[in-house]
Amino acid sequence: MGDHFQTIVDLDATPAEAEALADRALHWLVSEGIVLAQQTTCVLGAPAGHPPGEHWAKAVIDPDWEPTDGLAVETGRTVFHGGQGGAQYAICPKCAARTDFFTETWEPIDGADDAFFEAINTWHKTGKATVTCSHCASASDLRAWKWADDYYAFAYLGSEFWNWPEFTPRFLADFAQVLEGHRVVRVWGKL
Numbered sequence: 001m002g003d004h005f006q007t008i009v010d011l012d013a014t015p016a017e018a019e020a021l022a023d024r025a026l027h028w029l030v031s032e033g034i035v036l037a038q039q040t041t042c043v044l045g046a047p048a049g050h051p052p053g054e055h056w057a058k059a060v061i062d063p064d065w066e067p068t069d070g071l072a073v074e075t076g077r078t079v080f081h082g083g084q085g086g087a088q089y090a091i092c093p094k095c096a097a098r099t100d101f102f103t104e105t106w107e108p109i110d111g112a113d114d115a116f117f118e119a120i121n122t123w124h125k126t127g128k129a130t131v132t133c134s135h136c137a138s139a140s141d142l143r144a145w146k147w148a149d150d151y152y153a154f155a156y157l158g159s160e161f162w163n164w165p166e167f168t169p170r171f172l173a174d175f176a177q178v179l180e181g182h183r184v185v186r187v188w189g190k191l
């Protein structure tokens with residue numbers, strides 16, 4: 001089975017505001033009864049997290065599957081990604097052309113993601129990186145590229161839920177409102 005996660009990533013939060021927004025999001029989740037305020041050992045890769053609250057079911061599409069683990073909030077420069085596998089392709093923000101990293105049958109394409117991995121490493125170290133599109137030759141901010149299945153997000157605030165059913169679009173929209181209308185993306189996967 002493995003452990004599933006869904007991370008609601010705030011794409012617009014700056015490093016300076018991430019902590020305050022994390023507090024605001026947590027306060028909202030607790031007041032809605034989605035998670036509990038007190039922390040327990042309910043998340044992977046973190047000492048403690050917030051377990052599901054009594055109204056967790058209103059956040060998810062399939063309430064028959066009860067969440068078994070909790071929420072860990074991450075702040076600071078983070079490469080959020082979908083765990084096992086990889087992104088099948090990325091889309092250039094300038095020309096909208098796809099750069100494929102895998103074939104239709106998921107065979108890796110040699111060297112296709114070299115420039116992207118280099119940019120991801122640079123962004124992780126410095127917070128700034130661009131990738132030059134092989135189709136239109138424009139260099140674009142790494143954070144502006146779109147990824148298949150939202151596989152990657154490069155950001156400063158993420159709310160990581162372990163072993164929860166898929167969130168509803170309504171819940172994600174409400175979450176974005178709490179984050180001052182920032183753009184949010186759901187990065188999900190399995191470890």
Ligand SMILES: [Zn+2]
Binds near residue numbers: 094095096134138
């Ligand atoms: Zn392009």
